Amino acid sequence: MTKLKKFDLTFLGAAQTVTGSMYLLELDDFKIIVDCGFFQGKRQESAQLNRNIPRVALDADVLLLTHAHIDHSGNIPTLVKKGFKGKVHCTDTTADLCKHMLRDSARIQEHDAGWLNRKNSDDPDWEPITPLYTEDDAVAALEHFVPHPYNDTFDIHPRARVQFVDAGHVLGSASIIIDVQVNGHRRRVVFSGDIGRRNLPILRDPVPPKHADYVIMETTYGNRLHAPVTQMHDQLAAAIEETYKRGGKVIIPSFALERTQEIVFALNELRRSGRIKPIPVYLDSPLAINLTEVFRKHHECYDAEAIAFDLAHGDPFGFDMLKVVESARESMALNEMSGPAIIISASGMCEGGRIVHHLRNNIENHSNAVVIVGYQAQHTLGRRIVERRRQVPVFGVKRDLNARVYVLNAFSAHADKNELLWWATECGSQARKFFLVHGDPEQSEAFAQTLESLGKKCDIPRRKATVSLLD
Numbered sequence: 001m002t003k004l005k006k007f008d009l010t011f012l013g014a015a016q017t018v019t020g021s022m023y024l025l026e027l028d029d030f031k032i033i034v035d036c037g038f039f040q041g042k043r044q045e046s047a048q049l050n051r052n053i054p055r056v057a058l059d060a061d062v063l064l065l066t067h068a069h070i071d072h073s074g075n076i077p078t079l080v081k082k083g084f085k086g087k088v089h090c091t092d093t094t095a096d097l098c099k100h101m102l103r104d105s106a107r108i109q110e111h112d113a114g115w116l117n118r119k120n121s122d123d124p125d126w127e128p129i130t131p132l133y134t135e136d137d138a139v140a141a142l143e144h145f146v147p148h149p150y151n152d153t154f155d156i157h158p159r160a161r162v163q164f165v166d167a168g169h170v171l172g173s174a175s176i177i178i179d180v181q182v183n184g185h186r187r188r189v190v191f192s193g194d195i196g197r198r199n200l201p202i203l204r205d206p207v208p209p210k211h212a213d214y215v216i217m218e219t220t221y222g223n224r225l226h227a228p229v230t231q232m233h234d235q236l237a238a239a240i241e242e243t244y245k246r247g248g249k250v251i252i253p254s255f256a257l258e259r260t261q262e263i264v265f266a267l268n269e270l271r272r273s274g275r276i277k278p279i280p281v282y283l284d285s286p287l288a289i290n291l292t293e294v295f296r297k298h299h300e301c302y303d304a305e306a307i308a309f310d311l312a313h314g315d316p317f318g319f320d321m322l323k324v325v326e327s328a329r330e331s332m333a334l335n336e337m338s339g340p341a342i343i344i345s346a347s348g349m350c351e352g353g354r355i356v357h358h359l360r361n362n363i364e365n366h367s368n369a370v371v372i373v374g375y376q377a378q379h380t381l382g383r384r385i386v387e388r389r390r391q392v393p394v395f396g397v398k399r400d401l402n403a404r405v406y407v408l409n410a411f412s413a414h415a416d417k418n419e420l421l422w423w424a425t426e427c428g429s430q431a432r433k434f435f436l437v438h439g440d441p442e443q444s445e446a447f448a449q450t451l452e453s454l455g456k457k458c459d460i461p462r463r464k465a466t467v468s469l470l471d
């Protein structure tokens with residue numbers, strides 16, 4: 001093998017921020033992209049970044065995908081549409097989830113662009129908006145996917161061998177090991193992906209790869225501690241029982257991937273053990289319903305608890321009180337319904353989708369409750385509800401927030417500071433360097449201090465920064 005002259009790592013996204021994950025690893029002229037996610041947040045700035053994928057990424061030879069969340073996978077159809085010709089390697093579960101996630105993302109974009117163009121059709125200065133990609137583009141991108149079981153190794157280049165290991169964050173999520181032959185040495189580069197928590201329902205625990213030389217690691221909660229996972233059921237049961245006593249409805253805005261399945265499984269267990277009354281539960285999210293089918297298909301990803309439940313009681317995601325709401329007409333019919341009920345719907349931050357209708361119809365009633373089970377970014381309706389503002393804007397109309405608000409922070413899918421530290425020390429006991437990414441600066445900096453106090457070398461790279469991993 002000839003001498004490797006270039007072994008460069010470039011941070012194309014999720015650098016000093018949490019969204020837009022994308023990294024480039026170059027072995028001479030061979031280019032590997034890891035993740036290709038959407039930037040999210042301030043609307044115009046994100047749209048600009050999402051549209052302008054760097055040329056070097058379009059020319060890449062191969063893409064490795066950590067998991068199906070849209071801030072990691074969402075821009076793959078744009079990449080393919082603009083000329084990327086390579087394969088997209090991921091776990092088989094991630095490939096199945098992406099079939100729904102990417103098409104759903106396209107449909108939302110097409111819908112939003114059409115709505116805005118119609119709304120502004122009388123404005124002579126209006127520049128019609130086009131979606132970043134269409135459903136056809138998403139389908140074309142899915143043709144590039146190559147699924148792999150966890151822990152299998154495969155070569156993407158004579159010098160580079162890849163392996164996906166459990167990250168315990170959402171179903172199918174992986175940390176990626178890339179072993180590279182570098183002029184007589186093996187160098188192990190590990191991309192953490194998003195790291196989950198030990199003892200989360202359904203999922204197996206994260207498995208930190210060993211003996212990493214370079215670790216590209218998420219730090220979403222580098223300086224925060226979560227309530228223990230074991231409090232999930234207690235928190236949820238308490239919110240439901242209190243609302244039941246008031247005769248109200250429980251509205252749960254939930255991310256369609258993973259959080260919804262965790263909530264449904266938790267409700268199933270609570271119902272089965274008699275800890276909640278037989279209240280009807282409505283799952284009102286077409287995407288969540290499709291993703292739940294992927295969960296049912298991929299038993300091999302379940303942890304011991306979910307397998308035992310499945311064997312003893314059957315489907316963790318189906319029980320007598322659960323009703324799946326498919327059509328928009330059925331969803332609207334829920335408005336007329338009286339009496340206690342639990343409604344689970346998306347989007348998770350209340351920015352669109354059917355949940356907004358349920359909030360409009362329910363938040364002014366003192367008997368009802370909104371149960372927040374996921375992260376709510378700044379400037380979203382979900383965040384305003386978390387802040388318990390007296391009034392919140394729903395479809396542009398201010399409404400009194402009279403419903404009780406419960407914020408259940410045991411439901412986080414991201415490792416907290418202590419869990420990150422455990423993962424980092426297992427993975428990088430001899431690491432030459434940690435590159436801390438996927439975190440707001442104060443979270444990454446706090447975590448860097450923690451690692452440096454243990455004698456580890458850290459860097460918090462900026463977007464577009466390149467480092468050489470050659471000695």
Ligand SMILES: [Zn+2]
Pocket residue numbers: 067069072169194
């Ligand atoms: Zn994620």
